[in-house]
Amino acid sequence: MKAAVLAAAAAMVAGGVSAGRSHGHRHAHALFEKKGLNGTDEVCKPGCTTIYSTITGEMTIVPPAPKTTSTSVAPVPTTTGPITVPTPIPQTCPTPGTYTFPATTVVVTETTTVCGATTTQVPSGTHTLGGVTTVVTTATTVVCPVATTETQNGVVTSVIKTTTFVCPSAGTYTIAPITTTVPSVTTVVVPVVTTYCPGTYTAPAVVTTVTETNVVVYCPFTSQAPEPTLAPAPTSPAPAPAESSPAESAPAAPAPSLGTSGKKWAMTYTPFTPEGGCKGAEEVMSDVAAIAGAGFTTLRVYSTDCDTLPNVGAAARAHGLRMIIGIFIGKVGCDNGNPDVAEQIAALKEWSQWDLVDLCVVGNEAMFNGFCSVSELTSLITRVKSELASVGYNGPFTTTDVVSAWIGNDVSSVCSVIDVVATNAHAYFNSETSPSAAGKFVAGQLSIVENVCGKPGYVMETGWPNAGKCNGVACPGEAEQRTAIESIESELGNKVVFFSFRDDPWKQPGDCDCEQHWGCAKVWGL
Numbered sequence: 001m002k003a004a005v006l007a008a009a010a011a012m013v014a015g016g017v018s019a020g021r022s023h024g025h026r027h028a029h030a031l032f033e034k035k036g037l038n039g040t041d042e043v044c045k046p047g048c049t050t051i052y053s054t055i056t057g058e059m060t061i062v063p064p065a066p067k068t069t070s071t072s073v074a075p076v077p078t079t080t081g082p083i084t085v086p087t088p089i090p091q092t093c094p095t096p097g098t099y100t101f102p103a104t105t106v107v108v109t110e111t112t113t114v115c116g117a118t119t120t121q122v123p124s125g126t127h128t129l130g131g132v133t134t135v136v137t138t139a140t141t142v143v144c145p146v147a148t149t150e151t152q153n154g155v156v157t158s159v160i161k162t163t164t165f166v167c168p169s170a171g172t173y174t175i176a177p178i179t180t181t182v183p184s185v186t187t188v189v190v191p192v193v194t195t196y197c198p199g200t201y202t203a204p205a206v207v208t209t210v211t212e213t214n215v216v217v218y219c220p221f222t223s224q225a226p227e228p229t230l231a232p233a234p235t236s237p238a239p240a241p242a243e244s245s246p247a248e249s250a251p252a253a254p255a256p257s258l259g260t261s262g263k264k265w266a267m268t269y270t271p272f273t274p275e276g277g278c279k280g281a282e283e284v285m286s287d288v289a290a291i292a293g294a295g296f297t298t299l300r301v302y303s304t305d306c307d308t309l310p311n312v313g314a315a316a317r318a319h320g321l322r323m324i325i326g327i328f329i330g331k332v333g334c335d336n337g338n339p340d341v342a343e344q345i346a347a348l349k350e351w352s353q354w355d356l357v358d359l360c361v362v363g364n365e366a367m368f369n370g371f372c373s374v375s376e377l378t379s380l381i382t383r384v385k386s387e388l389a390s391v392g393y394n395g396p397f398t399t400t401d402v403v404s405a406w407i408g409n410d411v412s413s414v415c416s417v418i419d420v421v422a423t424n425a426h427a428y429f430n431s432e433t434s435p436s437a438a439g440k441f442v443a444g445q446l447s448i449v450e451n452v453c454g455k456p457g458y459v460m461e462t463g464w465p466n467a468g469k470c471n472g473v474a475c476p477g478e479a480e481q482r483t484a485i486e487s488i489e490s491e492l493g494n495k496v497v498f499f500s501f502r503d504d505p506w507k508q509p510g511d512c513d514c515e516q517h518w519g520c521a522k523v524w525g526l
Helices: 022-032 281-293 308-318 339-351 374-389 403-407 412-417 435-453 478-495
Strands: 049-054 070-074 089-093 097-101 104-108 112-122 125-129 132-136 140-152 155-167 171-175 178-182 186-196 199-203 205-210 215-219 266-268 298-300 322-327 357-364 397-401 421-424 457-462 496-498
Touching (some): 089 097, 125 186, 132 140, 140 171, 155 171, 178 186, 281 308, 308 322, 308 339, 322 339, 339 374, 357 457, 374 397, 374 412, 403 435, 412 435, 421 435, 435 457, 435 478, 457 478, 478 496
Parallel strands (some): 298 322, 322 357, 357 397, 421 457, 457 496
Antiparallel strands (some): 049 155, 070 205, 089 215, 104 199, 112 186, 125 178, 132 171, 140 155
């Protein structure tokens, strides 16, 4: 994605296919393995050289958090001039009293990357935070913007630097994190790369009362680029274009309303036996009953093999669950002539139980694995939308991939054909993330992806292995899995799909000895 990179201060913000179709069934199995999210069996630790090229900007002190006692929002926005990106606006209150700050609207005309901030609470000790996590499949050199801090004359400043990162082998690497030492429990400001897509952003008017002197209040931009509006309907009947496609003539997709108000949303489900065969309808029904009993509202399925649609669909209907359906793309590629993709589309069209479906996911890490170019994926999503619209599905679409695929490609065309953005985020494969920090890691990954497209985002896979080898401080185990999943659930359980229901003994263990052990049902007593 084309980006104009700027430097700015970090600021704390207030606020029915036959089960006998074994080729597709086995083919999907191989891709469901995690393998470090890098396509290899290795869990690698960083050991690379970092070469910096600074993009300079104005030095600014990182300010204290605002101290306010009450806040209310006034409705009428106004437009101001000098601000070029929607970073929170600092407003100084020199004496106690009630202050009114007018609304501000910023129009971003091109994709712009700046140095933003997030906050995290850490215990006493030395901590490594932030940076950019990337996954590579071979020895390579990565060039990307990273947010970091500099200290000059006692002033700490957040800046963006272009980093050339030499990766000696396949693996997961955290590029240019910051290290901080604190004497006690402290809320730390961590610089992050923040991308703003073209659109209109509004900071509402704020009326606030402060009780101390020299308080700095931040007015964040809470309203991002609006969804495109539809042209008004004609006042009299008009004939349809002579050659309109089903996708062009179908009603526009409604605004997505996904997730849940609670802390449990969805679970991935693959109807495979421990030996790698296909489960029957009764066994699927029993599994789905258990998932529903644990309080989940939604199931994510990847493909249409193993009679997934009729069996899982019937079980979901019987137990009141929603479904996230999928088109699975494998090593044969994702061009429109792919027969495996064509079979899945045909199966979905035959099934057509759209009243159960909340979202359609076209591709699972297809860009990262090199199965789809950006243009091929864009074309395929457009085709699937057209095909499913012809049989009545007008719900939202997305594709899901790891963060490195979203930020490492110009994905603007993909962003234009999806309704929500999605990522797969597994904190275990970051060697510096302990189980208790898994929720913060996953939330950070989601935030990055949401900024890429400027659309609401969801995590289509996240979890923690219950057995295997330690990857730095990321150690697997039943207790560690419980800690990690509770951390993720607490942080953003209403927006994540947990991976996975049961262990998968049919998989190869991998160098991490963890591939078979992502089943998390025991965490909820199942």
